[in-house]
Amino acid sequence: MLSWKATEGSAYPLGVSYVPQEDAYNFALYSKHATSVILSIYGRENFQTPLLRFHLQHLRHKSHRIWHCRIKASLLQEGRYYAYKVDGPEPAGHFEWHAFDKEKVLLDPYARAVFFPAAFDRTIASLPGPNEGHAPLGMIFQDTNPFDWQDDVKPYHEHDLIIYELHVKGFTFHPSSGVAEEQRGTYAGLIEKIPYLKALGITAVELMPVHQFDPQTGDYWGYSTLNFFSPHHAYASQKEEGGQVKEFKQMVKALHQAGIEVILDVVYNHTTEGDRFGPIFSFKGIDNSTYYLIRGDQPEPYCDYTGTGNTLHTRNNYVKTMIIDSLRYWVKEMHIDGFRFDLASIFSRGSDGVLSFEEPPIFADIQSDPLLAHVRFIAEPWDVSGTMQLGAKFPGLQWMQWNGAFRDDVRRFVKGDVGMVPHLMRRLYGSDDLFSDALPYAYHAYQSINFITSHDGFTLYDLLSYNYKHNFANGEHNADGQNENYSWNCGVEGDKELPEHVMKLRIQQAKNFVVLLMLSNGTPMILAGDEFLRTQKGNNNPYNQDNETSWLNWEWMEKHHDFFEFFKNMITFRKDHPSLGRSRFWREDVYWFGTTGTPDLAHHSRSLAFFLSGKSQEDEDIYVMINAYWEALSFTFQAEGMWHRIIDTSQSAHQDFIAKGEEVIHSNTYLLTARSIAVFIRVQDTPEKDQNSR
Secondary structure, eight states: OOOHHHOOSSSSSEEEEEETTTTEEEEEEEOOSSEEEEEEEOSSSSSSSSSEEEEEEEHHHHETTTTEEEHHHHHHTOEEEEEEEOOOOOOOOEEEEOOOTTTTOBOOOSSEEEEEEETHHHHHTTSSOOOOSSEEEEEEOOOSSSSOOOOOOOOOOOOOOOEOOOOOOHHHOOOGGGGOOOTTTTTHHHHHTHHHHHHOOOOOEEEEOOOBTTTTTTSSEEEEEEESBBBBBOOOOOOOOOOHHHHHHHHHHHHOOOOEEEEEOOOOTTOOOOOTTTTOOOOOHHHHHHEEEBSSSSSSSSSOOOSSSBOOOOTSSSHHHHHHHHHHHHHHTTOOOEETTTTEEEEGGGTTBBBBOOOHHHHHHHHHGGGGGOOOEEEOOOOSSBOOGGGGGGGOTOOEEEEEHHHHHHHHHHHTTTTHHHHHHHHHHTTTSSSSSTTTTTGGGGEEESSSSOSOOOOOOHTTOOOSSGGGEEEEOOOOSSSSSOOOOOOOOSSTOHHHHHHHHHHHHHHHHHHHHHSSSSSEEETGGGGGOOOTTTTTTEEEEEETSSSSOTTTHTTHHHHHHHHHHHHHHHHTTTTTSSOOOOOOGGEEEEESSSSOOOOOEEEEEEOOGGGTTTOOEEEEEEEOSSSSSEEEOOSSEEEEEEEEESOOTTSBOOOSSSSEEEEEEEEEEEEEEEEEOOOOOOOOOOOOOO
């Protein structure tokens, strides 16, 4: 006698799964409001007419809100792809604003890989009626030859964590990358660049979205998710069925072998289906009011807190389950080490769209899941509606967070704005004003992700080359992107007719940024290409620039090789000194000074010094002098002994960063050039003076 599951199918797991003991495939789809579900199976060539159609009957193929069936492999014949057609009631109010279209071919939200027919068309999906042959399809996998992870060990870094944000395609697609043509812009291309990442000192890569996204949105960055379980197909050099899954695993395995963590930038706040004019690919046609936040007023039914036309309904129990299932899949099957959540404040919104400042259920569910307990979670703690939950305001208490205050305050200080010395002290210390270690909170300093630049905004070089954004190429009349960048062009806008002294100042200021980033308590994050001063020609929002504006031009590596060496040395310096990046704040180990004596916190002040004792961390003592003023300043050491000068950003190449012992300072003063930073290591066995200023 056949079992019930063999004849009716199983409600779990969702998606399509192979049942080896039966040589059959189980299909399961959630839809709370569907009245009819049809499963279609397609062959390798004809994507308009299915090989097979299965009409699921609710008395046989439905358990609660999940539709399911089980099909023998022999019955599937040459079937390789699948999709659904779903019908249901008309829109019926706030919480039942349905968008069923029984003629639409719909992608399974749990598909493990997505196939796009040659005739794929987003426009047809945006119109009423059929889209056979033009819709994305899920792939049917028979895992008879599972991936060999061998002895893969997930690396984990503490004080030496250096995060490197990169775009998989943009990292190697330019011919200057040196990657073989057929592998440029792919997961395999990234594997070829692992020796470079190791040489630079990177210990974690943060990949911009690799969840399958719609290739016809014009969104180069990938923030237009189509499916949360499948890797983006276009980033695979292997074009056979399921090649993107295999190649992605090969990339992760290779990065792990190099001791590099893999963090994914994930977009669980919206999908590519947009507003009421957007396409019906999957979620809308399967169960619109389950997946999306719906507003009470019409005709625009979708809440838009993401700037994309829709907002995922993350408070819904099923959507919450789908997100956690997705995280678990990427951790268990793909061996991912962490996730950076785009617009993570969306998770704080209830079913009515209103913010809840108590911990929303999804944060607790994620943190309590045993498989996810030791995974890195990083939040972008805001959304596009103006919500800002940085620090203790963010409900995910144990999450790391992109520290936008660090970015803005350090930019303003280096630029020379007044009143920034107290703010710089906070950011160097670890931003305890945001991540308090007081008894009720007990935050850790490393939870602050410190960054100067990211994919969203100017590159490091452009931050020093443009006072204004230059986004006209994006097609939005320069209205898109950030208006306030806290940038300074050092005297000339852009690169035309650039005097030598302006370029020298730009490089010096770039070094200042790198030094402050690497000296700060917290976790540093670097934007790929900043280490050799790549430019986007002043475009601070190149989300749709799949061209040389966004691709890394590795020729700049040779052009700015001296700066690259300085950048690499600063990473090494940070990793060699665990007293800089700590689990806790510096507290009694740090003493703050001005040019002489106590720090000058006046509004006009633009200078600061500090002494950091390394004894508690079994490290060397460090003394730092910082001058953002436009004239040279003489600093007096406020700690006894002789000092090795290691860094002086005003010095020329090969003298800006020197080895310990090459220059010993016997005087108790040091003349620091305008707009520069100097770093010293105390000569061992010299006495430590009693410090009077903290």
